[in-house]
Amino acid sequence: MSPYRSAKPARQDISSGNLLNRRQVLGLGAAILIAPVLRPDHAHAVPRPVGKIKPEDLTRATPPGFPWKRFHLDIAEGAVMSGGGKLISINGKKSGPEIRLKQGEVFYVTVRNRLREATTVHWHGIIVPNLMDGVPHVSQVPIPSGIETTYAWPVIQSGTFWYHSHMGLQEQQGLAGPLILESSDNDGLNYDREAVLFMEDRLSANPNQVLDALQGKTAPAAAKAAIAAPSAPIFPYPDGKMFGVDVQYTRFPLNGNLPNSPTIIDAMPDEVLRLRILNASASSYFLFKVDDHNLEVVAKDGNRTRPLATQNILIATAERYDALIxxxxxxxxxxxxxxVGQTTGALALLRVGNSPLPVKIDAPLPGNTRFEGKTIDANDIRSQYSTVLPDANVETIREVLAGNMKSYRWSINGEYYPDAKPEIIASGRRVRLEVVNDTMMYHPMHLHGHFFRVEREDMPEDEYAPLMDTYSVPPKSKVTLAFYSDNPGRWVFHCHNMYHMAAGMLRVISYNATDISG
Known part of the structure; x- marks a missing residue:
């Protein structure tokens, strides 16, 4: 039995009559497309140039009578780093603002592009109408410089998600933030308060120049330094397994803050906290722990899981875990x-009972950070509920992951995106992606628009295979990711290591709605 006691209701419930099921969101999606971002003539068809915006415009309350809560993401160029890299700011902040909504509400977010280049925003892990998915040249035309557009749909999910650019390597520059969807019953969990822990990685160099350096092209010294082997001790992968790292980082913000001025989480003794832990890095894996506290993992990628006690969690790129302490x-x-594989990491502080903060705060280093006790990862997770897919015809697609470290090109089935043919499937099928990792690196594979079941030969209790949107496929291994094709459109399946994706490891999976019944 869980040791976590009942808490006072923290939020107003939403009546079940206001909730929408998944089939309804697909039907309503077309009705609430606020701006037709897919049309090539978007800027001319619906001219919405960005005007001069006052700071209060980004934070003011939704006007009376407006049917939905409004959010704005004002995307602009940020600070220039010592190695020549430029950060991207959102609403003038160093970290993307949290977007928080309840089931039954309507997601309504206006994105204003003040960059000198085009952008898009993808809502990671959210089951959205295809035109709202934010993938350039797949589900939308990129938002040009000086243009704004609005993404909107009914909220049918709950859990811990995030948003990020899907344009080039903009995510590495900071175009990302947490997206929290609350349920009417706190997802069936009892806790007193919660904390969002949004972990990223940062470069001082231009990430596009770092990719050039990885591919052996001409690049400045700062970019070459980012791919050099570290001279200091690194954090090892659990159990001493080999773990390849392409890019070396020196800064890992957590909620936008570095260890010398960390995020402070306040709590009182005996309270129960829900930690929403997000790996929003471009290519890093994190070993997560809270000193002198046990963790009870209760969700992965926004889906409830069987409670699992542990001391440490290995979190692959783009994964999210919810844990109670x-x-x-x-x-x-x-x-x-x-x-993992780096010389430092992200840090926050849990302050209990108004205790005084230390004068000096040391960054995480292999010499001052020990991971004792049990460590779990996605392979230890089981669903709280049966996840057996609907009875339907099976369609199997083999996805072979390969790469060439010398040329630094990464492929799926021998093809490199964008020069890769779409994979056409049928609606209303149990689709099995048989993923074969033929490389010596871990690949955090992400599927848009769906959750998949992770099926391994050594996994017991197949009925309770967990549902995820991101899974780290180990080197020289095979796994099946199975989903039901009931959300028509053009979706992408890709490695969430941004450098692997930018170098070709992405495929489009496409299907129409004609075969869906019921």
């Missing part, structure tokens, strides 16, 4: 996301 005695405890 029972707060201990007064004191200050380190919350660490050690970056």
């Amino acid at each position: 029972k707060v201990g005695k007064p004191g200050v405890y380190r919350i660490t996301g050690a970056a």
Whole structure:
């Protein structure tokens, strides 16, 4: 039995009569497309140039009588880094603002592009109408410089998600933020308060020049330094497994803050906290822990899981975990996301009972950070509910992941996106992606528009195979990712290591609605 006690209701419930099921969101999606971002003549068909915006325009309350809560993401060029890289700011902040809604509400977010280049925003893990998915040249035309557009759909899910650019390597520059969808019953969990922990990685160099360096092209010294082997000790992969790293980072913001001025999470003894832990990095894996506290994992990628006790969680790129902790005695405890294969990591502090903060705060280093006790990853997760797919014809697609480190090109089935043919499937099918990793690197594979079941030969209790949107496929291994094709459109399946994706590891999976019945 879970040790976490019942808490006072923290939020107003939404009546079940206001909730929408998945089939309804697909039907309503076309009715609430606020701006036709797919049309090539978008800027002329619906001219919405970005005007001069006052700071209060981005934070003011939704006007009376407006049917939905409004959010704005004002995307602009940020600080220039020492190695020549430029950050991207959202609403003038160093980290993307949190978007938070309840089931039954309507997601309504206006994106204003003040960059000198085009952009898009993808809503990671959200089951959306295809035109709202934010993938350039697949589900939408990129938003040009100086143009704004609005994404909208009914919220039918709950859980921990995030948003990020799907344009080039803009995510690496900071175009990302947390997206929290609350359920009417706190997802059936009892807790007193919650904390969002949004972990990223940052470069001082231009990430496009770093990709050039990886591919052996001419690149400045700062970009070449980012791919050099580290001279300091690194955080090892659990159990001493080999773990390849393409890019070396020196900074890992958590909620936008570095370890010298970390995010502070306040709590009182014996309270129960829900930690929403997000790996929003471009290519890093994190080993996560809270000093002197046990974790009870209760969700992965926004889906409830069987409670699982542990001390540490290995979180692959783009994965999210929800965990409960029972707060201990007064004191200050380190919350660490050690970056595997790197020399440092992300840090926050849990302050219990108004305890004084230390004068000096050390960044996570292999010499001052120990991971003791049990470590779990996605392979240890089981669903709380049966995830057996509907009885339907089976369609199998073999997806072979390959790469050439010398030329730094990464492929699926021998093809490199964008020079890769779409994979055409049928609607109303149990689709089995048989993923074969023929490389020596881990690949966090992500499927848009669907959750998939992770099916391995060694996994017991197949009925409770977990549902995920991202799964890290180990080197020289095979796994089946199975989903039901009931959300028509053009979707992408790709490695969420941004450098692998930019170098070709992406495929489009496409199907129409003609075969869906019921």
